[in-house]
Amino acid sequence: MDDLERELRDLSGWLETPDAPDVTAGVRVRLATPAPRWRRWRYSAAAVLVALVVAVLPPGRAALADAVAGLVRFAGIRIVTSTGPASPAATPSPLPSRRPVALDEARRAVRFPLRVPAKLGPPEQVQVADPDATGAHRVATLLYRGGALRVDAFDGRVDLLFLKRAVGPGVALAHVDGGLAVWVDGPHALTYVDRAGTVREETARLAASTLIWQEGDVAYRLEGALTRDEAVAIADSLD
Amino acid sequence: MAREATLDDEELVNRARHGDLTAYAALVAGHTASAHRTAVLLGAGPDAEDVIQEAFVKAYRKLSRYRGESSFRAWLLAIVANETRNLHRTRGRRDGLVLRAAAADPRSEVAGDVAVDTVLAGERRAALVRALRLLPVKDREVIVCRFFLDLSEDETVAMLGWPRGTVKSRTSRALAKLRGLLDPAEVRCG
Incomplete structure (x- = not known):
């Protein structure tokens, strides 16, 4: 060890580190309460809030739908469960400015780490959508099985607390990587709320079963003809 | 513990x-x-x-x-x-290292040559902290792991998630940069 290394070790004792707080009680409370609390994110609240709000509305709860419409204005996705028959899935996406790109290019086109589920391997096609003024895209989509299976990754957080309240028939809670997730079993209409707050309806097709979850600063949505266990296994395999 | x-x-x-x-x-x-x-x-x-x-x-x-x-x-x-x-x-910002106030130094009560030595050592520490602040983030992270948290090379590999070779090369590069940043200061003091 040379002098500089010795000096650095000596310096260690001189660095000001405040006394450690006791977080044991706080951590216990958090772990005993399954619903994530907003306080957790109080330091990220100051950042640009690109919250992905996912509201899952059972039929016959129109009043709630109206109440939700205000919340949804932020940004993100809204899902309305439907009892109607599923239409063919050959329609444009509600995502604005969507374009196909190579995986490498997609990684450069989004600000978040684009992860691929190990269980599915390399995607057949990759798309990015909803760019901001600097060209950073808000959504990246990985397509598999000729487009019948898709993973959307959104730059933003799902309001999981809100999600949990919205759970109704056809919608169940699940767990991905220890965190809360929502499983929508069966066809439902899909709405995307873009950066400007414009609600984009996807009227011509109904989404297949969908799993929604959050990891880090990225919200994910997995859609396809899957059972809940299959969907969770794919979600758990994100690299 | x-x-x-x-x-x-x-x-x-x-x-x-x-x-x-x-x-x-x-x-x-x-x-x-x-x-x-x-x-x-x-x-x-x-x-x-x-x-x-x-x-x-x-x-x-x-x-x-x-x-x-x-x-x-x-x-x-x-x-x-x-x-x-x-x-x-x-x-969008990170807080830098903060050096403990000189008053906290138990040796600061002494007088004479020892006191002068103490002042010089304090200046040297301040220079070191200033140099550390100038290092790129990854260089600083590896210095913090190896010298301030006293993590072994294995533990540093686990903590930073880098390959072992990267931890080694990044450590020596960071030390070299620190030396480069400190040299002019030494010339001035000497």
């Missing part, structure tokens, strides 16, 4: 994995000081408490992924480091 460790980390991790929150609380209590120091040294500043609380909650939820390939401490500190980076990303 001040902790009354009747159970070692491995046993506590096992119990916590099966939902034993008391065992996990013991792990939290045992590693709070080191997690907090890590967050502060990596620049979390006044948010260090939030960062470590978040890290402990995440660590509990990810316990099934911890396979004992590194020490629990190194695995936990990796999560703390990651949370601190997230914080920087959202906050």
Whole structure:
């Protein structure tokens, strides 16, 4: 060890580190309460809030739908469960400015780490959508099985607390990587709320079963003809 | 360590994995000081408490992924480091290292030549801290791991998630940069 290394070790004792707080009680409370609390994110609240709000509305709860419409204005996705028959899935996406790109290019086109589920391997096609003024895209989509299976990754957080309240028939809670997730079993209409707050309806097709979850600063949505266990296994395999 | 460790980390991790929150609380209590120091040294500043609380909650939820390939401490500190980076990303700034005030130096009461030596040593430390602040983030992270947190090379590999070769080369490059930054200062003092 040379002098500089010795000096650095000596310096260690001189660095000001405040006394450690006791977080044991706080951590216990958090772990005993399954619903994530907003306080957790109080330091990220100051950042640009690109919250992905996912509201899952059972039929016959129109009043709630109206109440939700205000919340949804932020940004993100809204899902309305439907009892109607599923239409063919050959329609444009509600995502604005969507374009196909190579995986490498997609990684450069989004600000978040684009992860691929190990269980599915390399995607057949990759798309990015909803760019901001600097060209950073808000959504990246990985397509598999000729487009019948898709993973959307959104730059933003799902309001999981809100999600949990919205759970109704056809919608169940699940767990991905220890965190809360929502499983929508069966066809439902899909709405995307873009950066400007414009609600984009996807009227011509109904989404297949969908799993929604959050990891880090990225919200994910997995859609396809899957059972809940299959969907969770794919979600758990994100690299 | 001040902790009354009747159970070692491995046993506590096992119990916590099966939902034993008391065992996990013991792990939290045992590693709070080191997690907090890590967050502060990596620049979390006044948010260090939030960062470590978040890290402990995440660590509990990810316990099934911890396979004992590194020490629990190194695995936990990796999560703390990651949370601190997230914080920087959202906050857009990082708090630098802060040198303890000279008044806290027990040797500052002495007089004469020793006092002069003390002043010089203090200046040298301040120069070192200034130089550290100028280092790129990754260089600083590896210095913090190896010299301030006293992590072994293995633990540094686990904490930073870099290959061993990168840890080695980054350490020597960071030391070389530090020497380069300190040299002019030495010329001035000499």
